[in-house]
Amino acid sequence: MLTNKNHSIKSKGLGVCGWILLLLSFLLMVITFPISIWMCLKIIKEYERAVVFRLGRIQADKAKGPGLILILPCIDVFVKVDLRTVTCNIPPQEILTRDSVTTQVDGVVYYRIYSAVSAVANVNDVHQATFLLAQTTLRNVLGTQTLSQILAGREEIAHSIQTLLDDATELWGIRVARVEIKDVRIPVQLQRSMAAEAEATREARAKVLAAEGEMNASKALKSASMVLAESPAALQLRYLQTLATVATEKNSTIVFPLPINMLEGIGGITYDNHKKVPNRA
Incomplete structure (x- = not known):
């Protein structure tokens, strides 16, 4: 019922002259039949819609198609509209950021009607x-x-741009599907300064890690020395392990560190043996 009501309103909107032109158009189509049928029937593809204007007015609130549609000669004009997703490449834009850095940013927008x-x-x-x-x-x-916000938050910025575009183009029958920021170009001097800053940050981090490692190693050595000081047998075992490690290396000269008390004991034995040997002279 609503469709019939809307159709009657649009029919009244044609006026007397409109009705006369409509009847003449039908008459012309009948006279020139079947040639006119090839000119009046139009094929609309699945991804297309046709907006028909009759005497300058849109014939229906909704576009026609897909399939066959009838276009009356002389009084109907139609416009095809492609409903597939369109790719819009945004060329590099020179932008002054909030921290007064000049950059060039390009992007791509995906939208459809x-x-x-x-x-x-x-x-x-x-x-x-x-x-x-x-x-x-x-x-x-x-x-x-x-x-820094542009370089770190591309996805959030792209989503914000998509929301703004979608709201602004709603009146045009556009739905923005996706926005992508492709490339952010910064000046060469700024690139060098950023690289130097990143290098300094990495070196500082490496020094901090090395200092933490030395501190942990010194704590471990201190704990080990306390344990070895409490157990002389463990100290002697560590000494023998060190000698075994040195002996496995391919060195022409090996220095064996000996405790002082061991040297004193060896010196005492040598002195006693020397006294026991008689003087042949």
């Missing part, structure tokens, strides 16, 4: 308008971020 009537009736060139809006939105959003 979900309302063919809005895309035709509400904007002159929907694709050009979306392209220009994507450029300005990218510059505006990135201009409020610092360079």
Whole structure:
């Protein structure tokens, strides 16, 4: 019932002249049949929709298709709209970040038309308008971020741009599916300074780790020395292990460290033996 009511309203909107032109169009189609049938029947593909204008007015609130549609001669004009996803490449944009760094950022926007009537009736060139809006939105959003935020939070920034674009293009029948930031170019001098800063940070971190390692090793050595001091047998065992390790190495000269008390004992034995040997002279 609603469809019939809307159809009757649109039929009344044609006026007397509109009805006369409509009847003449039907008459012309009948006279030129069957040639006219090839000119009046149009094929709309599955991914397309047709917005039909009759005497300058959109014939229906919803676009026609897919399949066969009838276009009356002289009074009907139709516009095909592709509903497939469109890729919009944003060229490199020169952007001044919040921390006063000049960068060049490019990106890509994926969108599609979900309302063919809005895309035709509400904007002159929907694709050009979306392209220009994507450029300005990218510059505006990135201009409020610092360079470190741009480099670290690409996904969050891309999602913010997508939300803004989707809200702004809703009147045009556009639905933004995805936004990606492809590349962030920074000046060469800034790249060198950032590389030097990163190198200094890595060196400082390495020094901290080395200092922590030495501190842990000194604590372990202190604990081991305390244990060895309490047990002389363990100290002698460690001494023998050290000698065995030195003996396995390919050295021409091996120095054996001996305890002082052992040397004193050997010296005493030598002196006693010397006294026992008689003087032959």
